[in-house]
Amino acid sequence: MSTLLITHPAYLDHLTPLGHPERPDRLRAIERALEAEKFQSLARTLAPAASLEVIALCHPMDYVEQIRDATPAQGMTRLDADTSMSPGSFEAALRAVGGAIYAVDEIVNKRVANAFVAARPPGHHAETARPMGFCFFDQAAIAARYAQQRHGIARAAIVDFDVHHGNGSQEIFWDDKTVMYCSTHQMPLFPGTGALSETGDFNTIVNAPLRPGDGGAAFRAAFEGRILPRLADFQPELIIVSAGFDAHMRDPLANLNLEEGDFAWATQKIMDIADRFAGGRVVSVLEGGYDLEALANSAAAHVTALMRG
Numbered sequence: 001m002s003t004l005l006i007t008h009p010a011y012l013d014h015l016t017p018l019g020h021p022e023r024p025d026r027l028r029a030i031e032r033a034l035e036a037e038k039f040q041s042l043a044r045t046l047a048p049a050a051s052l053e054v055i056a057l058c059h060p061m062d063y064v065e066q067i068r069d070a071t072p073a074q075g076m077t078r079l080d081a082d083t084s085m086s087p088g089s090f091e092a093a094l095r096a097v098g099g100a101i102y103a104v105d106e107i108v109n110k111r112v113a114n115a116f117v118a119a120r121p122p123g124h125h126a127e128t129a130r131p132m133g134f135c136f137f138d139q140a141a142i143a144a145r146y147a148q149q150r151h152g153i154a155r156a157a158i159v160d161f162d163v164h165h166g167n168g169s170q171e172i173f174w175d176d177k178t179v180m181y182c183s184t185h186q187m188p189l190f191p192g193t194g195a196l197s198e199t200g201d202f203n204t205i206v207n208a209p210l211r212p213g214d215g216g217a218a219f220r221a222a223f224e225g226r227i228l229p230r231l232a233d234f235q236p237e238l239i240i241v242s243a244g245f246d247a248h249m250r251d252p253l254a255n256l257n258l259e260e261g262d263f264a265w266a267t268q269k270i271m272d273i274a275d276r277f278a279g280g281r282v283v284s285v286l287e288g289g290y291d292l293e294a295l296a297n298s299a300a301a302h303v304t305a306l307m308r309g
């Protein structure tokens with residue numbers, strides 16, 4: 001079975017202020033990298049728009065409507081210091097969620113082996129009822145909940161290797177023993193959450209903070225020593241990857257020193273767990289990554305690993 005790549009041109013219509021790191025060129029860089037010959041065997045499709053009801057699996061409907069109603073007819077509306085909306089933002093956000101849940105459908109129905117959703121805006125900072133850190137809706141969290149409700153998946157795990165802690169995903173599943181949230185991230189760094197001691201009501205939150213300057217060795221040790229054993233104990237039936245590539249050494253927003261090969265290694269380790277417990281089911285959704293060259297090369301390495309290349 002193949003790996004599915006999900007994109008949509010509407011993702012480019014979410015505009016951010018001039019000089020903002022979370023910009024449409026990020027997706028253009030990834031799309032160019034995935035045009036290479038070695039990616040010819042990817043299945044490719046356009047992301048559908050999610051319904052508001054699907055988004056309401058993790059966010060209150062009045063919050064969803066509040067974001068919809070904040071969409072400007074022209075120009076930009078700022079929701080917080082670094083999160084803003086343009087006329088195309090709501091549609092992009094609906095299709096970011098839609099891509100993630102479409103990937104769940106295709107994988108659970110055994111039409112593809114796994115999937116990468118190259119979407120923006122990102123999602124893992126969006127809390128239950130608060131936009132934050134370039135994010136409006138948490139597509140990784142929604143995909144996990146959707147897989148449970150629509151497909152009867154009992155236990156889902158989110159593995160988040162973005163350099164920032166996914167405070168939104170942690171908050172959404174803090175008191176939920178059916179979804180494990182695992183994260184490597186730099187500390188201290190935005191958003192400030194993600195300490196080892198934050199373990200959730202049922203010990204299903206697994207944080208593995210890294211120090212500024214840490215590189216591949218510390219990252220791999222955190223995975224092997226902390227995250228992978230907990231995933232194996234949990235035995236997830238589906239793994240969602242919050243795939244941010246801003247822990248790369250070239251990234252301007254943080255100070256970890258990962259290279260492309262580290263992301264490929266982590267992807268392989270996640271797939272090994274998925275092969276053991278989840279029938280290989282892995283849905284990967286793009287989060288951060290702000291150096292265009294590092295982002296493109298890292299996403300290509302990640303997708304190559306998904307393709308078992």
Ligand SMILES: [Zn+2]
Pocket residue numbers: 162163164244246287288289
């Ligand atoms: Zn990030």
